[in-house]
Amino acid sequence: MAWSLTIVTTCLIVGLGILERVIVNHRLSKINGVRASILGGNPITSFYAFFKAGYMHANNRLQENFTNMFANASPSCPHAVELTIFGHRSIMTIDPEHIKALLATNFAHFGKGPRFHRTWEPFLGDSIFTTDGRLWQQSRTLIRPMFVTQRVRDLDILERWTDVLIDKLPGSGQTVDVCDLFYRMTLDAITDYLLGQSVESLDKPNGEFTRAFTQVQRIQMRLAIFAWVVSQRDFLPFNRFVPQEEYRKGIKVLETFIQPFIEATLALTPEQLETRSKSDRDFTFLHHMALFSRDPKVIRDQLMAVLLAGRDTTAATLSWTMYELSNYPEIWRKLRSRVLERVGPHAAPTYEDIKDLTCLTHALNETLRLYPAVPYNVRSCLQDSTLPGKPGQPDIAVLKGDHVLYSTLVMQRRRDLYPPVSENFADPAVYSPERWEHWTPKPWQFIPFNGGPRICIGQNFAMTEMAFTLVRLLQRYERIEYRGDWAAQYLKADIVGCPGLGVPIALYEAKW
Ligand code: HEM
Numbered sequence: 001m002a003w004s005l006t007i008v009t010t011c012l013i014v015g016l017g018i019l020e021r022v023i024v025n026h027r028l029s030k031i032n033g034v035r036a037s038i039l040g041g042n043p044i045t046s047f048y049a050f051f052k053a054g055y056m057h058a059n060n061r062l063q064e065n066f067t068n069m070f071a072n073a074s075p076s077c078p079h080a081v082e083l084t085i086f087g088h089r090s091i092m093t094i095d096p097e098h099i100k101a102l103l104a105t106n107f108a109h110f111g112k113g114p115r116f117h118r119t120w121e122p123f124l125g126d127s128i129f130t131t132d133g134r135l136w137q138q139s140r141t142l143i144r145p146m147f148v149t150q151r152v153r154d155l156d157i158l159e160r161w162t163d164v165l166i167d168k169l170p171g172s173g174q175t176v177d178v179c180d181l182f183y184r185m186t187l188d189a190i191t192d193y194l195l196g197q198s199v200e201s202l203d204k205p206n207g208e209f210t211r212a213f214t215q216v217q218r219i220q221m222r223l224a225i226f227a228w229v230v231s232q233r234d235f236l237p238f239n240r241f242v243p244q245e246e247y248r249k250g251i252k253v254l255e256t257f258i259q260p261f262i263e264a265t266l267a268l269t270p271e272q273l274e275t276r277s278k279s280d281r282d283f284t285f286l287h288h289m290a291l292f293s294r295d296p297k298v299i300r301d302q303l304m305a306v307l308l309a310g311r312d313t314t315a316a317t318l319s320w321t322m323y324e325l326s327n328y329p330e331i332w333r334k335l336r337s338r339v340l341e342r343v344g345p346h347a348a349p350t351y352e353d354i355k356d357l358t359c360l361t362h363a364l365n366e367t368l369r370l371y372p373a374v375p376y377n378v379r380s381c382l383q384d385s386t387l388p389g390k391p392g393q394p395d396i397a398v399l400k401g402d403h404v405l406y407s408t409l410v411m412q413r414r415r416d417l418y419p420p421v422s423e424n425f426a427d428p429a430v431y432s433p434e435r436w437e438h439w440t441p442k443p444w445q446f447i448p449f450n451g452g453p454r455i456c457i458g459q460n461f462a463m464t465e466m467a468f469t470l471v472r473l474l475q476r477y478e479r480i481e482y483r484g485d486w487a488a489q490y491l492k493a494d495i496v497g498c499p500g501l502g503v504p505i506a507l508y509e510a511k512w
Pocket of ligand 1: 305306310311313314374377378448449450454455457459
């Protein structure tokens with residue numbers, strides 16, 4: 001009996017594998033393109049490759065796994081491979097030209113897709129993050145005005161929350177996990193900016209909102225991984241691994257918190273909102289939304305999306321910057337002397353100060369080069385398309401419904417994309433803000449904020465917030481010291497990649 005079952009199952013798997021190949025090859029024959037190297041050539045090797053990726057992710061070794069996927073790729077297409085699971089084809093790439101095609105030249109052929117929308121809908125609804133086409137375009141038009149330079153120039157909110165952050169830092173020489181504080185500060189700043197009132201997580205680290213926000217994101221990541229494997233969210237064997245109850249409860253907590261703000265805003269008449277829009281101080285993101293839509297769900301969805309986009313990304317980048325700077329005291333000293341020269345020891349920097357302090361932009365760019373906040377990303381193919389082949393080689397065919405996964409992290413760490421090491425150009429694996437004084441990356445080889453029509457809307461806001469925070473820290477502290485095992489650090493990659501061991505450091509106050 002057991003033997004017959006094994007034989008039937010094996011035949012079924014093999015049969016399915018053959019059928020799948022025939023169908024895919026038939027569809028591919030209609031497109032002018034070839035396949036990338038096949039990682040899992042049959043259901044068994046595909047499953048192995050998939051479970052290995054899951055195992056490596058659980059052990060925080062996804063970067064190593066993603067890098068190794070290309071070890072046996074064909075020389076004609078060395079930076080893309082494909083994998084088919086349950087009939088769903090995924091192409092993995094670390095080729096800047098492929099990413100350019102996905103995000104810009106063939107933009108209309110690729111998008112978030114219906115599966116992404118279905119998976120993220122309970123949390124982010126029909127927001128800028130989960131939609132394509134007209135709905136996405138409308139969201140973008142709605143949100144963009146709140147992140148134009150004129151708005152970002154107002155630094156009051158940043159000053160308020162960096163002051164609280166510095167208040168929370170212990171005395172000179174005492175150890176603190178600055179990563180935890182950055183996550184709380186950026187949550188306080190972004191809720192203040194969006195709602196006009198902060199959740200004050202620096203004061204209440206274990207508040208209900210803070211916990212729910214972290215929890216929902218963690219579960220959402222798991223859902224996203226399962227959805228990549230299977231097309232139905234209700235696919236039973238996988239659903240059991242996801243605490244749906246906790247997920248729903250977490251979303252409810254977030255909604256209960258933001259609902260009164262939405263109601264209060266919708267209670268204002270369009271005339272009152274119009275009057276408020278004249279004042280930078282009292283005009284929040286929420287007011288701006290209400291000027292365009294009176295639908296509480298539309299406002300709720302976009303709020304959640306920007307909250308998600310604006311919090312962890314900046315916190316993680318600031319954390320990695322402090323982690324690297326704690327290893328290079330001479331860079332800290334140099335940055336500090338530039339800041340003191342330009343801003344002095346106490347004054348808050350202006351927007352112009354921040355933009356003129358190019359050494360800070362270089363330090364942040366260098367962090368984003370080594371640790372792009374969104375290390376892995378995915379696009380769904382919305383209509384049959386191609387990714388460009390190497391010069392002289394055919395293009396790679398992509399079928400409607402295929403997924404293309406790309407890793408900014410692994411791509412930006414490809415040595416062959418950098419000039420040779422020289423006096424002005426340190427080893428690309430090393431943190432060296434100075435390299436930016438003599439070097440500009442080629443287009444599409446440095447894309448921490450993505451590129452093309454869906455480029456990050458909050459880029460300027462994020463760079464300003466992070467540089468402002470660094471200025472305040474550099475003014476106050478003359479020295480920084482790492483208080484953990486620096487070399488043992490690892491990148492914990494969920495939606496955003498953060499330092500897995502936190503950033504335990506000691507800061508030494510300057511004596512004036
Ligand atoms: C270091 C900081 C940040 C990094 C590295 C970053 C990176 C990114 C990336 C890679 C995307 C593309 C996601 C995708 O399409 O799959 C994105 C989109 C987006 N980001 Fe950021 N981001 C940062 C900070 C912010 C901030 C502070 C905000 C707002 C407060 C923000 C708002 C957005 C929005 C609204 C989108 C969606 C754009 C669209 O789909 O059209 N981001 N960001």
